[in-house]
Amino acid sequence: MYSRDNIRNFSIIAHVDHGKSTLADRLLELTGALTQREMQEQILDNMELERERGITIKARAVRLVYKAKDGREYYLNLIDTPGHVDFNYEVSRSLAACEGAVLVVDAAQGIEAQTLANTYLAFEHDLEIVPVINKIDLPGARPDEVKREIEDIIGIDSENAPLISAKNGVNIEEVLEKIVELVPPPGGDESKPLKALIFDSYYDAYKGVIVYVRVMDGSLKSGTRIKMMATGSEFDVVDVGYLLPNGMLPADEISAGEVGFITASIKSVQDVRVGDTVTTASNGASEALPGYKDVKSMVYSGIYPADGARYDDLRDALEKLKLNDAALNFEAETSIALGFGFRCGFLGLLHMEIIQERLEREFNLDLVTTAPSVEYKVIKTDGTTISVDNPTNMPEPSEIDYMEEPVVRAAILTPKEYVGSIMELCQGRRGTYIDMEYLDPNRVQLNYLMPLNEIIYDFFDALKSRTRGYASFDYEFEKYQKSNLVKLDMLLNGEAVDALSFIVHADRAYPRGRKMAEKLKEVIPRQLFEVPIQAAVGGKIIARETVKAMRKDVLAKCYGGDISRKRKLLEKQKEGKKRMRQVGSVEVPQEAFMSVLKLDE
Amino acid sequence: MTGIYVHIPFCVKKCLYCDFNSYPGLRDMSYSYGEAVVREIENSPFKGADVDTVYFGGGTPTSIDTEIIIDILAALKAEFSISDSAEITIECNPGTADRAALIRLRGAGFNRLSVGCQSADDKILSRLGRIHTHAEFVDCFNSARSAGFDNISADLMFGLPGQSPEIWCDTLEKITALGPEHISAYSLKVEEGTPFYEMKKRGALEIPDDDRNRAMYDEAVDFLKRRGYERYEISNFAKPGFESRHNLIYWRLGDYIGFGAGAHSFAGGRRFSNPLGIEEYIAAVRSSGRMTAEKESAENMMSEFMFLGLRLDAGVSEAEFEQRFGAKMTDVFARPLNKHLNLTKALIKENGRIKLRPEYAYVSNIIMSDFIM
Numbered sequence: 001m002y003s004r005d006n007i008r009n010f011s012i013i014a015h016v017d018h019g020k021s022t023l024a025d026r027l028l029e030l031t032g033a034l035t036q037r038e039m040q041e042q043i044l045d046n047m048e049l050e051r052e053r054g055i056t057i058k059a060r061a062v063r064l065v066y067k068a069k070d071g072r073e074y075y076l077n078l079i080d081t082p083g084h085v086d087f088n089y090e091v092s093r094s095l096a097a098c099e100g101a102v103l104v105v106d107a108a109q110g111i112e113a114q115t116l117a118n119t120y121l122a123f124e125h126d127l128e129i130v131p132v133i134n135k136i137d138l139p140g141a142r143p144d145e146v147k148r149e150i151e152d153i154i155g156i157d158s159e160n161a162p163l164i165s166a167k168n169g170v171n172i173e174e175v176l177e178k179i180v181e182l183v184p185p186p187g188g189d190e191s192k193p194l195k196a197l198i199f200d201s202y203y204d205a206y207k208g209v210i211v212y213v214r215v216m217d218g219s220l221k222s223g224t225r226i227k228m229m230a231t232g233s234e235f236d237v238v239d240v241g242y243l244l245p246n247g248m249l250p251a252d253e254i255s256a257g258e259v260g261f262i263t264a265s266i267k268s269v270q271d272v273r274v275g276d277t278v279t280t281a282s283n284g285a286s287e288a289l290p291g292y293k294d295v296k297s298m299v300y301s302g303i304y305p306a307d308g309a310r311y312d313d314l315r316d317a318l319e320k321l322k323l324n325d326a327a328l329n330f331e332a333e334t335s336i337a338l339g340f341g342f343r344c345g346f347l348g349l350l351h352m353e354i355i356q357e358r359l360e361r362e363f364n365l366d367l368v369t370t371a372p373s374v375e376y377k378v379i380k381t382d383g384t385t386i387s388v389d390n391p392t393n394m395p396e397p398s399e400i401d402y403m404e405e406p407v408v409r410a411a412i413l414t415p416k417e418y419v420g421s422i423m424e425l426c427q428g429r430r431g432t433y434i435d436m437e438y439l440d441p442n443r444v445q446l447n448y449l450m451p452l453n454e455i456i457y458d459f460f461d462a463l464k465s466r467t468r469g470y471a472s473f474d475y476e477f478e479k480y481q482k483s484n485l486v487k488l489d490m491l492l493n494g495e496a497v498d499a500l501s502f503i504v505h506a507d508r509a510y511p512r513g514r515k516m517a518e519k520l521k522e523v524i525p526r527q528l529f530e531v532p533i534q535a536a537v538g539g540k541i542i543a544r545e546t547v548k549a550m551r552k553d554v555l556a557k558c559y560g561g562d563i564s565r566k567r568k569l570l571e572k573q574k575e576g577k578k579r580m581r582q583v584g585s586v587e588v589p590q591e592a593f594m595s596v597l598k599l600d601e
Numbered sequence: 602m603t604g605i606y607v608h609i610p611f612c613v614k615k616c617l618y619c620d621f622n623s624y625p626g627l628r629d630m631s632y633s634y635g636e637a638v639v640r641e642i643e644n645s646p647f648k649g650a651d652v653d654t655v656y657f658g659g660g661t662p663t664s665i666d667t668e669i670i671i672d673i674l675a676a677l678k679a680e681f682s683i684s685d686s687a688e689i690t691i692e693c694n695p696g697t698a699d700r701a702a703l704i705r706l707r708g709a710g711f712n713r714l715s716v717g718c719q720s721a722d723d724k725i726l727s728r729l730g731r732i733h734t735h736a737e738f739v740d741c742f743n744s745a746r747s748a749g750f751d752n753i754s755a756d757l758m759f760g761l762p763g764q765s766p767e768i769w770c771d772t773l774e775k776i777t778a779l780g781p782e783h784i785s786a787y788s789l790k791v792e793e794g795t796p797f798y799e800m801k802k803r804g805a806l807e808i809p810d811d812d813r814n815r816a817m818y819d820e821a822v823d824f825l826k827r828r829g830y831e832r833y834e835i836s837n838f839a840k841p842g843f844e845s846r847h848n849l850i851y852w853r854l855g856d857y858i859g860f861g862a863g864a865h866s867f868a869g870g871r872r873f874s875n876p877l878g879i880e881e882y883i884a885a886v887r888s889s890g891r892m893t894a895e896k897e898s899a900e901n902m903m904s905e906f907m908f909l910g911l912r913l914d915a916g917v918s919e920a921e922f923e924q925r926f927g928a929k930m931t932d933v934f935a936r937p938l939n940k941h942l943n944l945t946k947a948l949i950k951e952n953g954r955i956k957l958r959p960e961y962a963y964v965s966n967i968i969m970s971d972f973i974m
Contacts, residue, residue, distance in 0.1 A: 528945050528964055551815035553966040554835060555912075556790040561606055561857050561865040563905055564872065570908060573970040585944045 004257040008183045009077045009214065010130070011094055013122060014104035015112035015472065019134040022166040023104055023175070024078060028245050030172050031064040031076070061200065061212050061259055063242045068180045076179060077243075077259035079199065079214075081118070086348030088476060089293055092121050093199045093275045096291055097214030097259065100128040100183030102175065103150075107133045107141035107163070110149050111439070113413040113472035119154050129154075130178050131161040137168055153439040188256030193285040194218030194226075196262075196278040201269055203323040209266035212243070212259075213278055216289060219255035225281035226264065229288040233271045234281050235264035269326045295327045297345025298406070298477065299352055299456055300373045300389035302333060302499065303359070304341030306366035306578075306590060311340045317363035318342060321355060328355060333390065337499040337583045338368055338593070343390055349456055368581065368590045370499045374452045377404040377480055391501040394487045397538055404480040406452040409434070412463070414471035416444050421466045429454035430505060449478060453503070488513055490520065491534040491541075492586045499593050506537075514543040519595040524588055526550035531586050603647075603868070604654040604850040605681065607638065607673055608861030609662040610879055613697060617730035617800075620792035622863040622877055623660035630879055635669035637886040638861050639676040641875075644889065647858050647868060652683045654847035657691040657711075663698035671709045673860075678710070688713055688846040690754075695733035695741040703748035714745050715754040716781075720761060721772040728762050730796070735775070742779050752843060754783035759821065760814040761789050762807055769817050770824065777828040782843035786821045787836050788814055818963050833914045835962045852909045854902065871896050899926065900974040903933055908969035911948075916956030930955070937971035 014020040064076040081094040095101065101122040105115060122129060131150050133143045143163050150158040162174035196213040204210050220226070220240050227234045241250040242260050254260040266272060274295070277288040305314045318330050329345035346352040352372060359365050375389040379401045388394050410431070414422055416438075423433070426448045434447040455475065463471050488509050490500035500520075504512050513535025520533045524547050535543040555566055580587040611631055612623045642648075655677060662670055670691065677683065690713040691706060698706075703714070720726055721735045733741075745753055755776050759769050776784065789808060791797045800806035809817065822832050830838035834852060837845065850857050856868045859875065862882035866873040873894045876882045897905075903926055910917035922930040931938060938955070941948040947961040947968050957965055 528947055528961060528967060550811075550964045550967065552788070552811040552818075553964045554788070554962070555966060555969075556792075557785075557787045557836070561851050561859060561867060562874075563851070563865070563867070563909070566908070567901065567905060567973070570904075570966065570970040570973050573966055574973045577970065582940075 004188070005185050006072060006074045007077065007185055007257050008074060008100065008179050009079065009098045009186055009257075009259055010100040010102060010179055010183050011079045011081050011098045011122075011127075012102045012104060013081060013091075013095075013115070013118035014134075015106070015109075015114040018104050018106040018109070018112070018115070019166045020080075020104055023102070023132070023134065023164070023172075024080060026166050026169055026172045027064060027076075027078065027176065028062065029169075030176065031066045061243050062245050063259065064245075066176050066180070069177060070180075074180050076176070079259065086298075086346075086351045088117075088121070089295060090200070090274055091118065092125070092291065093197065095122055095125045095127060096275075096289075097197050097199045098125070098127055098183075099186055100130060100179065102130045102132055102179065103154075104132050104134050104166075105146055105150060107135045107143045107146055108138045110142075110146045111153055111413070111443075113411055113445075113474040116153070116413065116445070117411065117474040128183050129156050130175070130182050131156060131158040132175055132178075133158075133161050133163045134166050136163045137165040137170070149440055186257030188215070189217050190219055190256045192217035192256075193283060194220055194224075194279045195285045195289055196220060197289050198228075198272060198274055198276045198278060200274060201272040201326075203269055204263075207238070207263045207265075209263075209269055209272050210248075211262040211264070211266070211272050211278070213254075213262055214259050215254050215256050217256050217285070218280075219253045220262065220278070220280075221253035226262070226278050227281045227284055228271060228273070228276050229279055229285070230273055230276040230292050231271055235266055235271075237262055237264045239263045269323060273326060295347070297327070297329050297389075298348050298374065298452065299346045300375065301344055301346070301352055302335060302338065302341055302370035302390065303330075303344050303356065304335065304338040304368045304370075306368050308339045310365060313363065314342065314359070314365055314367075317359050317365060318344070320363075321358060325355075327351065335370075335392070335499045337497045337581060337588075338370070341368075345389070349460075368499075368593055370593050371502050371595075372456045373503065374406050374456060376406075376485065376503060379403065388503070391487050391503050392498045394503060397486075402482055403485045405483045405485060407449050407478050407481045408452050408455065408475040409478045410448045410450045410455070410473065410475040412446045412448070412471055412473050413439070414444055414446065414467055416442055418467040418471060419444055419446065422446060422463065422471060425459075425462055425466055426450065429459060430508070450475070451481070451483065451505070452477075453505075486537050488516070489536045490516060491532075491536055492520075492524075492588065493531050493584060494534075495584045496536070497583050497588070509535075509537050510542050513537070516595065517543045517545040520592055521545040521547055523592045523595060524586070527586060529585075602850060602855045603650050603652050604656065604847050604855065604857040605652050605677060606847075606857055606859040606861075606864055607655070607657045607662075607677075608859065608864040608875075609657060609659040609665065609670070610634075610862045611665050612659060612661040612694075613664050614730065614732050617728075617796040618789055618791065620795050621660065624879060627879060628665060630883075631665035631669055633883055634862075634879055635665075635672055637883040638673050641860050641886045642673070642676045642680050644886075645680065645858065645860075647866075648680045650681055650858070652677075652681045653687055654850060655683065655687060655689040656847040658715075659692055661694045661697050661717075662691050663693040663702065663706075667698075667702045667705050670706065674709055674711070688752075690715055690845070690847055692717070693741070693745075694731075695737040698741065698744075700744040700748060703745050703750065707749045712750070713752040713754070714750045715756065715783075716741060716745070718755040718772075718776060719758045720764070720768075721775040722764070722768050725761050725763055725768065729758075739779065742781070752783070753781040754785060754845065755779075755781040757784060757786045757821075758789055759786060759817040760809050764809065764817075766813070766817060766820065770820065773821060773824045777825070777830070783837070783839045783845060784825060784830055785837045786818075786825075788818065815963055822959075831914070832959070832962075835912045835965065849913075852913050854906045854909055867897075870902065902926070903928075904973050907934065907972040911955070911957045911965065911969060911972075912962075914956070914959075916951075916954045919953050919955065934972055937968075940971060941968055 012020045061079045066074050066076050079094045081091045133146055136143055147158045162171050164171040195216040200212040201209050222237050222239055224237045239250050240254045240262050241248050275292040279285040305311050322328050327347045330342040333343040373389050375387050378386050378388050380399050381401045431448040431450040436446050484506045485503050486506045486509050488504050489496045517533045517535050530549045531547040533545045534541050610623050612625050614625050689711050691711045692715045694717045718738045723734045791801050825838045832838050833844050859866045862879050863877040864875045871894050876885050919930045949956050
């Protein structure tokens with residue numbers, strides 16, 4: 001029977017690799033939701049890629065039934081959250097659907113940047129935090145210190161935090177008991193007009209979009225005409241119900257405090273925005289739930305089929321991915337160098353990589369991608385403002401009054417010995433120092449304002465290599481800021497290659513251009529003739545390298561008329577050329593277009 | 602225009618770079634091998650064909666009893682219609698054919714000799730694992746001349762371990778002074794499965810890099826031109842009128858019939874090949890086992906027409922292409938032709954022929970591979 005007292009809505013928050021998914025599996029296992037065999041796969045991360053990367057990309061939710069030591073049966077709604085900075089907004093909507101959060105901290109590694117970022121998000125939503133120390137089985141485990149860290153840095157009591165090993169199934173029940181004990185039951189009022197928070201959705205070929213909601217007020221049953229308050233679209237509910245580990249359980253209605261699903265023959269995820277409020281079409285709520293944001297792309301990149309004939313396949317694949325990913329945007333674009341492709345907008349770099357990998361893996365496409373870009377604002381001399389996310393579309397310098405670029409607030413957590421090196425890195429990337437706080441005697445949080453276009457190149461890699469992997473990093477959009485930006489063109493054999501252009505701060509143009517020319521020299525093989533590589537800003541050459549002409553590439557003696565052998569050699573060579581793009585008279589390997597990402601500055 | 606190739610897979614000692622189908626120390630088998638070749642000739646489905654060139658290659662054909670060779674040639678003459686003006690070549694290595702043998706061969710009908718010289722530098726010859734010195738090459742050459750061979754080709758190699766530009770020039774100087782009618786000059790290629798390959802892998806083989814290799818090639822082209830040898834194919838040079846008619850058949854995608862172990866044939870649009878090993882080959886002939894044959898696809902033939910023909914200084918003829926394949930070269934190869942005639946300008950069109958610009962001959966693979974379909 002429905003009673004809010006025995007409902008607990010919670011999320012698990014953790015830094016990447018601290019064991020969130022494994023703990024979720026154990027909770028499912030312990031509550032009998034799944035058999036051991038089903039547990040072989042981590043259920044919540046149900047995309048192959050997510051499992052491989054050990055991160056959760058899309059939130060999922062599941063209802064567990066737990067008979068607690070007090071003898072009562074509880075419905076525990078576990079709402080999983082994506083564990084990466086690109087999906088901050090989605091995390092915040094998932095947290096908004098909960099009353100509590102289990103904070104998993106690795107007993108060896110302690111608190112990391114995402115631990116903090118997610119905990120602060122949880123605080124913002126007034127969630128009750130249930131700290132859990134995981135991986136106590138590791139040789140380097142230091143649970144007492146980590147407990148102290150949690151108290152000192154986050155300021156929550158962790159005296160009685162369960163010490164667990166999710167991997168080995170140690171002390172999992174204690175976690176369930178703490179959830180029941182600490183997380184408050186949901187509030188809400190059944191008699192008020194319906195307000196349900198959308199925290200996730202996915203597209204099902206048979207049922208249309210399946211909407212994951214947390215009902216805040218009122219109740220919802222099939223047949224009701226509902227309205228999405230932000231988009232204004234209306235639908236007739238087909239089914240409502242609960243989310244079980246092995247499928248959906250239809251119910252007569254779902255009510256305030258509960259977590260469940262809605263199906264309403266919705267054709268497109270575009271109509272179902274995460275963070276939007278579902279209400280009834282008639283006598284609905286007058287005010288939506290707070291916190292809704294239009295998801296905006298932060299990073300853009302051109303995606304082209306390696307084989308131009310597969311343009312239609314690429315479009316179909318992007319459309320299919322978009323069915324399930326409202327944050328993915330794309331529109332057709334044409335490049336002189338790369339032909340027909342798409343300009344795609346992503347939440348961030350990880351989102352971009354995931355989409356690219358899924359296109360290649362799930363749709364068997366060979367892609368050429370261009371260097372990522374952010375969205376710049378160009379204020380033209382005629383007073384108009386345009387957005388530019390593709391360097392090709394940047395107006396002539398004479399038409400530009402000034403430009404603005406997105407700046408993020410970056411938080412870097414690091415052992416103190418790397419502070420100097422990180423400051424050097426951030427300054428080199430045009431970062432503006434805000435402040436630095438000691439989280440404990442050994443660990444520091446550095447706060448910087450940084451232009452996003454400095455982060456999307458190889459900032460993660462540079463940070464990792466400078467700190468031997470110990471620093472962690474988190475960022476959020478802060479503002480647009482006026483900046484002296486220029487378009488850097490790369491010329492091959494005297495011709496500018498559109499797909500290699502990028503927008504860069506004027507002070508950084510020279511070193512970038514030089515590095516880029518050096519990199520291209522490395523990746524472009526010798527050709528029939530000498531190929532000059534030039535970097536240019538506004539028509540002025542700022543760097544030059546040369547790929548020398550090929551000197552020798554000739555068949556050996558053909559004896560006894562064995563022509564097939566010669567043909568095979570040439571066939572092999574032709575096969576190798578498939579990784580090449582003909583750009584003007586120059587053959588450019590596809591990876592060259594991503595070179596800018598690996599400049600190793 | 603049909604050519605006949607006879608493979609003699611015997612040699613005294615395998616050179617360190619050699620990946621040809623050749624076996625040292627099996628001379629005992631040469632008699633039964635010779636009988637098998639004769640039998641293959643007698644059973645050939647192409648018997649009676651008009652033949653314009655005959656080529657005995659190896660291995661070292663002169664490393665076995667001269668009479669075996671002569672029996673094979675006799676069988677060919679009996680079973681095929683070999684023209685009076687036919688070019689009949691035999692390969693020979695210094696130290697394997699004395700003057701008497703050369704006289705015997707000349708008398709039997711061989712009128713062209715291809716002698717393996719490789720280098721005029723004895724140190725290099727020994728590093729290559731050759732069995733002869735330069736003096737022995739000179740002896741062999743002179744014996745051939747006195748035996749009546751007035752069409753001699755010398756094989757040279759460059760890009761060799763320890764070979765400086767000076768040593769290469771010295772070889773060119775010494776060979777051209779002897780005045781053979783034809784010279785072929787190939788770069789060393791380190792092939793998998795050879796001792797050189799293993800040496801290279803463990804860093805024990807130092808050979809000139811591509812830039813120096815190219816310089817040697819360019820030097821050869823210039824040098825030989827000054828001495829009256831025209832480059833008529835990427836690696837072949839001849840005094841006027843002495844181009845190898847047999848090899849021209851390969852490059853012009855003409856018909857040829859191969860006999861012997863591992864020999865290839867191309868006739869009537871089909872390719873055939875014999876078993877590679879000597880014993881397998883003999884067994885196959887004895888059991889009247891047929892050569893493996895495959896029909897060549899039109900696409901492959903068109904590609905071959907291009908990539909073989911472009912090796913020649915004369916290039917390929919558009920009219921001949923159309924006559925042969927019933928399609929226009931400019932349609933079939935529109936893309937690569939456009940690319941290399943207009944964009945890279947590595948090809949030129951002259952009087953209905955497409956040719957490789959001489960300066961691109963030595964980087965021709967990158968161009969030819971565009972003609973693979």
